Amino acid sequence: MATTKLKGQTVHTSGDLPKVGEPAPEFTATKGDLSDVRLSDFRGQRVILNIFPSIDTGVCAQSVRTFNKEAAGLKNTKVLCISKDLPFAQQRFCGAEGIENVLTLSTFRDDTLSKKYGVELADSGMRGLLARCVFVIDEEGKIIHAELVPEITTEPDYQAALATLK
Secondary structure (H helix, E strand, O other): OOEEEEOOEEEEEOOOOOOOOOEOOOOEEEOOOOOEEEHHHHOOOEEEEEEOOOOOOHHHHHHHHHHHHHHOOOOOEEEEEEEOOOHHHHHHHHHHHOOOOOEEEEOOOOOHHHHHHOOEEOOOOOOOOEOOEEEEEOOOOEEEEEEEOOEOOOOOOHHHHHHOOO
């Protein structure tokens, strides 16, 4: 189990997170049109996984906005913003915010990401949601950056993640 904090209280995740240098575990998630997509569908591209509890919270929404802005200038890179929110909520948010440079994905019907990445929160009032994490994966499918934020209520280190792509 990995640990993070929620308003200063220790929170555990469901398992150990993959580490830099390891192959990124395969997972399936659901797009806004309710079709499924697999991580392997992006092989040959660099991928940022922006994983968070819910798009309906301020910090999570800001992470989607920030990565949307940054994604516009990234070559051969796809940003996947992933939560357990229903695809309808994700689409509503993206439509209202003009989000077009990232792909929002839901794990509401397939928990392979939660299991293989160990990112589901195991305790606290947020038990069952995903922890705030960022992974960067290279074209060959290897993790080149991994961050579990130390405090769920704070934003990830965008610049550290983006620096691995330069």
